[in-house]
Amino acid sequence: MTNPVTKDLRHFEDLSVGEVIDLGKTTVTREMIVTFAREFDPFPFHLDEKAARASLLGGLASSGWQTGALTLKMLVDSFLGKLASAGGLGFKNLKWKNPVMVNDTIGGTVTIVELRRSHHHPEWGIMTLDFDVRNQKGQPVLTMRLSNLVELRDPSAPITEAAQ
Amino acid sequence: MTRWFEDIVVDEVFDLGTHTFTEEEIVRFARLYDPQYFHVDREKAGLSHFGGIVASGWHTVCVGHRKMVDALFAEEERLRGLGQEPGVSGPSPGVNSMEFRAPVRPGDTVRYTLVVTSKRPSNSIPGWGLLFNDLTARNQHGEIVYHAELVGFSKLRDYRMPLRLRALMALAKLPVIGKALRRGT
Numbered sequence: 001m002t003n004p005v006t007k008d009l010r011h012f013e014d015l016s017v018g019e020v021i022d023l024g025k026t027t028v029t030r031e032m033i034v035t036f037a038r039e040f041d042p043f044p045f046h047l048d049e050k051a052a053r054a055s056l057l058g059g060l061a062s063s064g065w066q067t068g069a070l071t072l073k074m075l076v077d078s079f080l081g082k083l084a085s086a087g088g089l090g091f092k093n094l095k096w097k098n099p100v101m102v103n104d105t106i107g108g109t110v111t112i113v114e115l116r117r118s119h120h121h122p123e124w125g126i127m128t129l130d131f132d133v134r135n136q137k138g139q140p141v142l143t144m145r146l147s148n149l150v151e152l153r154d155p156s157a158p159i160t161e162a163a164q
Numbered sequence: 165m166t167r168w169f170e171d172i173v174v175d176e177v178f179d180l181g182t183h184t185f186t187e188e189e190i191v192r193f194a195r196l197y198d199p200q201y202f203h204v205d206r207e208k209a210g211l212s213h214f215g216g217i218v219a220s221g222w223h224t225v226c227v228g229h230r231k232m233v234d235a236l237f238a239e240e241e242r243l244r245g246l247g248q249e250p251g252v253s254g255p256s257p258g259v260n261s262m263e264f265r266a267p268v269r270p271g272d273t274v275r276y277t278l279v280v281t282s283k284r285p286s287n288s289i290p291g292w293g294l295l296f297n298d299l300t301a302r303n304q305h306g307e308i309v310y311h312a313e314l315v316g317f318s319k320l321r322d323y324r325m326p327l328r329l330r331a332l333m334a335l336a337k338l339p340v341i342g343k344a345l346r347r348g349t
Contacts, residue, residue, distance in 0.1 A: 005201055005208045040226040042233055045255070056254045056289070056317070064256055065226050069197035072222055076199055085200055086213060087267070088221050090310070094259040144259075 003151060006084035011153040012125035015083075017112050023074040023133070025107035028062050028100050036066040061099035067106070067142050068094065071133050075110060084151035086124055094144035098135065106141055108133040113145070123155040166236040167243070168251035168321035169293035172280055180231035180276035185219050187270035193223040218267035224274060224309060225262065228301055231276045254292060254317030261313045266303065273304045283318075291323040 037046035041063035044051035052060040062070075100106055114128035127150050133142040187206075194203030198220035201208040209217045240250040268274060279298045286292045295316040301309040325333075335341050 003211060003213075005211050040230045042230075043255075056292075061255075063229075065222075065229050069222050069226065072220075073197045073199070081200060087200075087202070087218075088264055090221070090261070090263040091259070092261050094262070096256065096258055099255070 003084065006151055009082055009084045011084045012115070012117075012127070012150040013153050013157075015112060015115055015125075015127060015150065017115055019112045021075075021079045021110040021112075021129075023071070023108050023110060024078050025105050026070050026074060027103060027105045028066075028070065030060065030102045033060060033062045033066065033102060036069075037063055040065060057099045059099075060102050064096040064142075067096065067100050067133070068144075070106065071108075071131060071142055074107070075129075079110065080148065084153075086149035086151050089126065089147040089149060091144045091146040094142070096142060097140040100135065100141050104141075105136040106133055117152075117159040118149070119159065121149075122159065123152055124149045125152055126150075166240045166250045166253050167318070169283065169285070169295075169318045170321050171251065172283055172293075172295060172318060174280055174282055176280060178235055178278040180228070180235045180278055182273050182275045183227050183231065184273045185224075185227075185268055185270060187217060190217060190219045190223065190268075190270060193226070194220050198222055214267055216269060218269055219272075221262075221264040221310060224264075224268050224301060225312070227274070228276045228299055228310075228312075232278060232299070235278070251321065252319040254319070256314065256316050257294075258315050259312060260296075260315060261311075263311050265308045265310060268303065268309055274301050274309055275303075276301050281313075285320065286317070289317070290325060290329070291320055292317050293320055 034047055037043070043063075045055035045057050046052070046061065046063050049060050052058075109132050111130045111132075112127060113130045114126075116126050118124045118126055127148050129146045129148070131142060131144045131146065132140065135141050191204050194200070200220075202212040202214050202218055203209070203220050204217075206217055209215075236253060243250040277300050280295055281298050282296045284294055286294050295318055297314040297316055299312040299314055301311075303309050
């Protein structure tokens with residue numbers, strides 16, 4: 001049953017609650033903002049400087065979904081890609097706290113807040129992560145709580161409520 | 165939708181249309197934003213529990229957002245065609261919940277449906293209202309791919325700023341008083 005692709009990566013058993021992951025940094029350029037907006041979020045306030053200044057955002061800013069997607073990319077590069085991930089379950093309480101403006105640099109931390117075994121799938125554990133993404137001024141831009149499946153190295157280990 | 169806050173009908177169902185996902189676009193999105201092996205590498209993905217390439221959940225959500233924006237623009241056109249001035253929608257403050265329920269595979273066609281479940285005037289931004297929307301994405305077999313509870317902004321048509329606030333804003337335009345007011349906050 002061992003997955004040959006993930007066998008040498010970190011598994012569920014290797015994780016602990018309280019572990020903090022540094023996401024690294026990403027600078028968001030005008031070209032990135034406009035390219036993403038054209039495909040997924042073509043509101044004038046994500047495409048045009050003048051329309052952006054007149055909007056609630058106050059200037060050309062990335063789509064919130066782009067901020068989320070770039071956060072995901074940082075997570076995969078710094079953590080998820082080195083893990084026996086089995087896919088995402090979703091997220092809760094995603095908040096866009098401040099717009100990400102042209103040439104802002106975003107980064108931040110992710111904390112493992114919960115680890116529990118799946119009752120339906122003994123081969124997986126559910127990892128819950130809290131995100132704190134900020135801009136170069138230290139202002140919060142995005143927070144959310146995300147859940148992801150992680151493969152167990154030893155699915156035959158008994159499921160106990162205390163198991164972390 | 166791009167209607168004035170007052171004109172938005174709770175429980176009205178909007179069919180946002182469909183999108184068929186190709187392997188090329190699944191891999192292209194994933195390379196940029198979610199380069200896990202089951203999104204980008206056909207051979208390795210075949211060894212995962214998915215049994216092949218699947219779209220990043222975030223990709224299916226971004227496409228869902230595009231379908232919503234397109235529907236807003238279409239509604240705007242429709243209202244203009246009727247000789248009415250369309251409303252104004254604003255950027256979203258967040259997402260209450262997002263559940264990925266079934267993978268999307270190359271060739272799958274996903275249909276997106278939006279329902280406004282409730283609305284209320286914003287407490288923090290005068291003149292705007294908050295919309296609570298449920299977005300459901302289903303594949304060609306009718307299975308739910310994801311379900312989201314979204315929050316959006318829509319402008320009030322009949323908003324009249326309270327007199328005290330209007331007086332304060334008029335005063336703030338005078339250079340000396342404006343500076344003092346800004347320092348005070």
